[in-house]
Amino acid sequence: MTDVHAVDPSAGPMSCREATARLWEYLDGELNVEHSAGVRRHVAACPSCAARHDGALALLRTVLRTRHADAVPPTLRPRVTAMLRAQGLLA
Numbered sequence: 859m860t861d862v863h864a865v866d867p868s869a870g871p872m873s874c875r876e877a878t879a880r881l882w883e884y885l886d887g888e889l890n891v892e893h894s895a896g897v898r899r900h901v902a903a904c905p906s907c908a909a910r911h912d913g914a915l916a917l918l919r920t921v922l923r924t925r926h927a928d929a930v931p932p933t934l935r936p937r938v939t940a941m942l943r944a945q946g947l948l949a
């Protein structure tokens with residue numbers, strides 16, 4: 859735990875804009891530990907981003923279940939993103 863940015867609360871919370879922008883990468887597990895922790899912290903503290911996160915996660919789970927697939931096709935993500943935008947779940 860020598861990373862000065864990772865767990866220091868004084869570094870300041872991630873903004874809603876940044877948390878939203880990173881939401882899919884977070885759900886995909888594509889973020890590094892530092893950014894992932896930042897999104898997790900922000901979602902835990904911010905009701906509106908928590909709603910976005912929950913909505914995105916629920917939709918992702920539904921899509922994965924209905925697709926009955928081990929991996930999400932690369933073409934699917936833009937469509938899901940568009941759906942989330944249409945529902946106001948994604949900025």
Ligand SMILES: [Zn+2]
Nearest residue numbers: 873874904907
């Ligand atoms: Zn927020």
